[in-house]
Amino acid sequence: MSSDRVSGLVILQRGRSKPVQQRHPWIFSGAIDRIEGDPADGDLVDVRDAGRNFLARGYINQRSQIVVRILSWDQDEQIDAQFWRERIRRADDTRGALAANVGTTAYRVVHAESDYLPGLIVDRYGDWLVVQLLTLGVASRQAPIVEALVELLSPRGVYERSDVDVRGKEGLGRRNGLLWGDEAPEITTVLENGWGFLVDFQRGHKTGFYLDQRENRALMPFHCGGADVLDAFAYSGGFSVYAASAGAKSLTLVDSSAQALELAGRNLALNGFSNCTTDCVEGDVFSVLRGFRSQGRLFDVIVLDPPKFAHTTREVQRASRAYKDANLLAMQLLHPGGRLFTFSCSGGVSPDLFQKIVFGAALDAQRDAQIIRTLSQGIDHPVALTFPEGAYLKGLVLRLV
Ligand code: SAH
Numbered sequence: 451m452s453s454d455r456v457s458g459l460v461i462l463q464r465g466r467s468k469p470v471q472q473r474h475p476w477i478f479s480g481a482i483d484r485i486e487g488d489p490a491d492g493d494l495v496d497v498r499d500a501g502r503n504f505l506a507r508g509y510i511n512q513r514s515q516i517v518v519r520i521l522s523w524d525q526d527e528q529i530d531a532q533f534w535r536e537r538i539r540r541a542d543d544t545r546g547a548l549a550a551n552v553g554t555t556a557y558r559v560v561h562a563e564s565d566y567l568p569g570l571i572v573d574r575y576g577d578w579l580v581v582q583l584l585t586l587g588v589a590s591r592q593a594p595i596v597e598a599l600v601e602l603l604s605p606r607g608v609y610e611r612s613d614v615d616v617r618g619k620e621g622l623g624r625r626n627g628l629l630w631g632d633e634a635p636e637i638t639t640v641l642e643n644g645w646g647f648l649v650d651f652q653r654g655h656k657t658g659f660y661l662d663q664r665e666n667r668a669l670m671p672f673h674c675g676g677a678d679v680l681d682a683f684a685y686s687g688g689f690s691v692y693a694a695s696a697g698a699k700s701l702t703l704v705d706s707s708a709q710a711l712e713l714a715g716r717n718l719a720l721n722g723f724s725n726c727t728t729d730c731v732e733g734d735v736f737s738v739l740r741g742f743r744s745q746g747r748l749f750d751v752i753v754l755d756p757p758k759f760a761h762t763t764r765e766v767q768r769a770s771r772a773y774k775d776a777n778l779l780a781m782q783l784l785h786p787g788g789r790l791f792t793f794s795c796s797g798g799v800s801p802d803l804f805q806k807i808v809f810g811a812a813l814d815a816q817r818d819a820q821i822i823r824t825l826s827q828g829i830d831h832p833v834a835l836t837f838p839e840g841a842y843l844k845g846l847v848l849r850l851v
Contacts, residue, residue, distance in 0.1 A: 454530040456496050458489025458510065460518055464500040470520065471505065473836040475563050477518040485512075491621070492590040494521075494529050508568070509587030513621040519568035519587055534591065535598040538572070541565040542602060545830055556640035556649065558661050558830040559603070564840035565832070572599065573657040575640050575649050577606040580657040581629070584612065586620045596630050607631030611657045626652070639720070643668050645691050646720045648713055655685060655710075662827040662843050663688060663755065666791070669823065669847065670751075671696035673789045677750035680704070680742075680783065682735045682776070687714030689753045689791070694723035701728045702749070704738045739779040752780045753791040760796035769796055770807050777811035781819065784850045790819070793845040801826075801844045808846060818851035 462470070466481040477497060489495050491511045497518060499505055507529065508520035521529055541560045542549075548557045560572035562584070569585030579599055583589040589612070596608050608631055613624040628634055637648045642664055651658035670692035679693040684703035693701060701718075705711050711730040718728060731738050735756070754776055760769035773794055780790055794804045801824070812819045825845030827833075833840040 453493070454528060455494065456507065457493045458485060458487035458495040460485050460495050460497045460510065461502065462497065462499055462505070467499040467505055470497060473520075473523060475508070475520040475566075475568050475837060476516045477508070477520070478515060479512075479517050482517060485510075492586045496525075509585070511586045511620055514585070514619050519563075519585060521566075521568065531594040531597065534594045535602065537565070537567050538595070538598045539602055541567065541572075544832070548830055552641075553644035554642055554664070556642055556647070556659060556661060557664070557828075561831050561840065563837045564834045566834065570595065571657070573651075573659075573661060574603070574605075575638050575651055575658060578634070578638055578651060579603060579605045579608045580611050580651045581608060582612050582614065582657065583610065583625075584614065584616055584620070586622060589617075589620075589622055592629065600630060605631060607634055609634050609651060611651065642688075643692075645695065647686065647688070647691070647717050648720065649686075650709075650713065653709075654713075660685060660688060660755075662795075662831045663793075664828045664830075666793075666825050666828075666845055667692045669825075670753075670791070673751050673847075674698045678702075678748075680749040680752045680780075682739065682753060682780065683755045683757065684714055684730075684753075685710045685755075687711075687717045689755065690714060690728075691717055691721055691723065693751065693753075694718060694726045695721070698726060698751075701726055702731065703728070704731045704733065704735050706732065706734055708732050736775060736779065739776075739783060743779060743782055747783065748785045749783055749788060750785055751789045751791070752784060754780050755791075755793045756795075758796050759794070760798045763798045766796070766798045766803075769799060770803070773799070773804070773807045774811045774814075777808050778815050781811060781815035781817045781850060784817075786850060788850045789822075790848040790850065791825075791845065792848065793825070793843065795843045797839060797842040799844070804844050805846065808848070819848040820851065821846050822849050823847035 463483040495510045497506045506520045508518045555576045569588040571582035573580045608629045613626040649658040674693040674696040679698045681690045681703045684705045760766045827843035
């Protein structure tokens with residue numbers, strides 16, 4: 451348990467204050483001249499420039515490349531229970547439109563740095579809150595954070611899904627379990643734009659559902675009436691449910707996870723779409739699509755929503771090849787006039803680079819294609835202007851000529 455007391459000073463090197471003054475929330479080891487006061491990892495520290503002028507206040511972890519994550523630029527602001535309550539309340543307030551929509555009961559309440567709460571993710575699934583405490587600074591302040599969530603959002607329970615590798619960079623292990631409230635259900639039912647979805651927040655991917663695709667999934671109905679639809683990397687069938695809602699002729703879902711496909715089948719049934727011809731294929735998208743290509747199969751709409759292929763900037767080149775291969779295959783499987791919904795959730799792949807990759811795929815596929823929409827992450831995954839790293843999901847809707 452960390453205290454609310456500032457227990458150290460981080461003095462920056464001369465000429466390295468500008469990003470902090472511009473309110474970027476990360477301080478890397480290379481910008482630091484010295485650390486005074488011997489703060490323990492997780493403690494609060496004040497950041498000062500080379501002339502010892504106050505710049506900001508945050509929490510420290512010398513095990514991480516990001517040594518300090520900033521919480522406040524105001525010298526008078528205490529980082530206490532009141533602070534966490536106020537910041538979470540502010541984040542929750544900005545989700546007012548989603549909270550007021552009775553057709554949507556699942557959304558992200560806190561998007562970490564982009565909501566000025568570094569390291570903290572909070573997702574709401576109906577009466578349940580699922581949190582990720584990604585840094586030591588927030589993990590050691592679990593008590594006031596959970597207290598604030600309970601007080602402000604009145605959940606039935608708060609469940610932790612911190613079973614993620616990035617915690618290793620902070621010297622933390624993986625954690626998964628109930629933090630507060632009732633025993634967590636095996637499956638909970640949420641609504642998204644009026645459609646029902648079963649979510650397994652204890653074991654599912656991320657915190658259980660790909661909330662960031664809500665607004666993009668809602669575009670499917672415009673293109674899927676009477677269509678043969680291929681949902682590649684389908685997970686629990688998010689895009690397929692919307693395709694079925696518009697009267698798709700057939701659905702083909704491909705995913706490597708049998709549990710995900712099982713849930714997808716149940717999600718289609720839950721919304722009354724059992725009559726749509728549905729084929730769930732468990733396997734690797736690359737080989738399944740190659741198989742379709744050799745069978746000469748064609749589709750009217752293809753969704754390509756792969757997992758994060760690049761976890762670091764070093765992986766971008768290899769990831770680019772994988773994105774290109776997947777897009778090339780998809781383009782070869784589309785009828786003239788067909789639509790491709792194609793995405794990348796790798797932060798290291800910029801929208802520009804992604805468009806170039808897709809262009810390269812079209813050249814190789816010898817297909818002309820037009821961008822009819824440019825897509826990004828949902829409104830509950832905002833990007834603080836001071837933190838462009840918060841933008842990670844990009845997508846294009848293409849019309850194949
Ligand atoms: N479109 C989904 C989210 C997809 S997440 C939605 O809207 O909810 C990516 C999915 O790709 C995961 O379900 C994962 O199991 C699957 N996956 C990852 N690599 C794969 C591969 N090589 N072949 C098939 N599926 C894969």
